[in-house]
Amino acid sequence: MLIIDNLSKSFIHTSTNESMQILKDINFTAEEGQFVCIVGPSGCGKTTLLRMIAGLERQDSGHIYLNDKEILSPVTDIGFIFQETTLLPWRTVLRNVEFGLEIGNVPKKQRRQRALEFVELVELKGFEDYYPKQISGGMKRKAALAMSLVVDPKILLMDEPFVALDCQSRSQLQEALLNIWAKTKKTVIFVTHNVEEAVFLADEIICLSTRPAEIYRIMKVDMPRPRDRTSPELNKIRKEILNFIKTRSHWSMPLIRMM
Ligand SMILES: Nc1ncnc2c1ncn2[C@@H]1O[C@H](COP(=O)(O)OP(=O)(O)OP(=O)(O)O)[C@@H](O)[C@H]1O
Ligand SMILES: [Mg+2]
Incomplete structure (x- = not known):
């Protein structure tokens, strides 16, 4: 609360x-x-x-x-989605979603699996390997949402x-x-x-x-x-x-x- x-x-x-x-x-x-x-x-x-x-x-x-x-x-365990999108342009959608888990030192296999689950949850399956500049504004918001949720805030x-x-x-x-x-x-x-x-x-x-x-x-x-x-x-x-x-x-x- x-x-x-x-x-x-x-x-x-x-x-x-x-x-x-x-x-x-x-x-x-x-x-x-x-x-x-x-x-x-x-x-x-x-x-x-x-x-x-x-x-x-x-x-x-x-x-x-x-x-x-x-x-x-x-x-640290708050998800914050800012007014401006905050995806890292040099990382793919999947690697953006994985980012918080990487910071939290979650082992590679686990974090990949969890990131994939959240990519699917926000309906971005199929776009894992796209870079932010290759997806639409709405898709960027979805990716940012997955990025925030993946760490279980x-x-x-x-x-x-x-x-x-x-x-x-x-x-x-x-x-x-x-x-x-x-x-x-x-x-x-x-x-x-x-x-x-x-x-x-x-x-x-x-x-x-x-x-x-x-x-x-x-x-x-x-x-x-x-x-x-x-x-x-x-x-x-x-x-x-x-x-x-x-x-x-x-x-x-x-x-x-x-x-
Ligand atoms: N670090 C800061 N130093 C000085 N003034 C600030 C700072 N951060 C915010 N302000 C001022 O506080 C006020 C409120 O800003 P804030 O960004 O919280 O508004 P907001 O309600 O989110 O506006 P918007 O709907 O346009 O996003 C503004 O006048 C802004 O200039
Ligand atoms: Mg504001």
Whole structure:
């Protein structure tokens, strides 16, 4: 279980040298195996929040606990899929997927077998020997997903992993991700700008305000999967979130737990 306890963070603005608050009193929990989406406007601090969960950035105040252990330094058993794809261009798909196991000194035969299983899980079988420049953007995201999952992380942090893909590839990857999530039962923290994506994927949606980002709403999406993207229920939740985003002047309202 992930606990974010009263987290705040500022950065020193590089040109004015003044402190700029990014995140303010962020509180939420993600149960084991839960799919949590974080939505919020550009620049509000979503990537910073993920980096803090991964122990790559230190908060000014507050605490983060992963399975009862406080995060105080970079966490190795977290899967992090960044906004930009992070495949190693000189390695094939299979050898990219194997990379984390190599770092972990897993013997060659075992790591090859495990990497092949994950290549298959993300539906890239047949492309093991391709280099990143020879596969499409969507395939790169799948390879990055396999690369993260192969080391059996405690939690998967995904930072707008499907941005800049066409609608169809994006929908396919969302569905593939949900299938993989159902099989691996990982806790997922998924950042997106896209409210439709959040409503389709999440068990719970955390809505952040503009900077300094505060949680203005946590919405539960209690709907069975596979979800129908066009269903009135999903549309209702989507509209509610969008309406909140429009009426940002009411950001200061207290946290409301919905549904
Ligand atoms: N290392 C840093 N030093 C100074 N300022 C930083 C640093 N990292 C992030 N920031 C600032 O913190 C703010 C939040 O950045 P962050 O990348 O977390 O936003 P975001 O919500 O992920 O945005 P986007 O949706 O565009 O990806 C920005 O104003 C950014 O300039
Ligand atoms: Mg970001």
